Amino acid sequence: MAVRVLGIDPGLTRCGVGVVDVEPNRTARLVDVVVLRSPAELDTPRRLVRIAEGLEAIIEEHRPQAVALERVFARSDVSTIMGTAQISGVAMLIAARRALPVALHTPSEVKAAITGYGRADKKQVGAMVARILGLDEVPKPADAADALALAICHAWRTGGVAGDAVRDSADGSAGDSALTPAQRAWLAAERSASVSGAARRLKR
Numbered sequence: 001m002a003v004r005v006l007g008i009d010p011g012l013t014r015c016g017v018g019v020v021d022v023e024p025n026r027t028a029r030l031v032d033v034v035v036l037r038s039p040a041e042l043d044t045p046r047r048l049v050r051i052a053e054g055l056e057a058i059i060e061e062h063r064p065q066a067v068a069l070e071r072v073f074a075r076s077d078v079s080t081i082m083g084t085a086q087i088s089g090v091a092m093l094i095a096a097r098r099a100l101p102v103a104l105h106t107p108s109e110v111k112a113a114i115t116g117y118g119r120a121d122k123k124q125v126g127a128m129v130a131r132i133l134g135l136d137e138v139p140k141p142a143d144a145a146d147a148l149a150l151a152i153c154h155a156w157r158t159g160g161v162a163g164d165a166v167r168d169s170a171d172g173s174a175g176d177s178a179l180t181p182a183q184r185a186w187l188a189a190e191r192s193a194s195v196s197g198a199a200r201r202l203k204r
Contacts, residue, residue, distance in 0.1 A: 004031065006064035007151030008091050009143045012038060012083030015051050016143030019062045020133070022155035030133045031062055033144045052090050059098065067095040068154035071104040103154050113153040125149050
């Protein structure tokens with residue numbers, strides 16, 4: 001049975017939103033994609049309301065089973081960090097009120113899942129999103145492709161046959177040879193993150 005995932009690339013000026021249906025065999029189908037916008041001349045509370053209303057409308061229309069968000073990282077532009085964090089909070093609140101599970105994925109996790117390479121650029125990610133979804137063109141702007149990539153990544157990592165294979169391999173019950181190159185790249189990144197986390201705990 002297909003899982004429907006809402007991917008959100010958070011941003012205050014542009015917020016990418018993509019909805020995909022993903023089968024257990026990893027086949028993905030585009031349901032909808034849009035970029036929500038809020039004009040800079042509005043004050044921040046009204047900009048948040050503008051994006052929130054768009055997210056609520058999309059959730060009401062498409063009824064996703066899960067929400068995937070890009071994990072916020074520190075950047076040189078403080079205003080960008082603030083806007084991204086604010087929209088992430090809005091999205092999580094909207095999802096929580098509907099009892100929808102929310103997952104946060106780092107850019108490198110998404111890139112590894114979609115392209116097999118955790119340092120792929122936006123052009124490579126967009127091209128693979130179009131290929132996975134069977135689209136004639138790459139969704140634009142990049143916020144749209146990024147949102148779809150988040151949704152696909154989440155479904156592949158957590159749902160259906162593909163997700164089970166990755167989890168089984170992580171605990172040693174299935175061989176890495178059963179995974180696709182993208183899944184193996186994600187698994188390597190996941191193991192590395194687990195080791196790093198353990199090392200940090202030991203140092204405390």
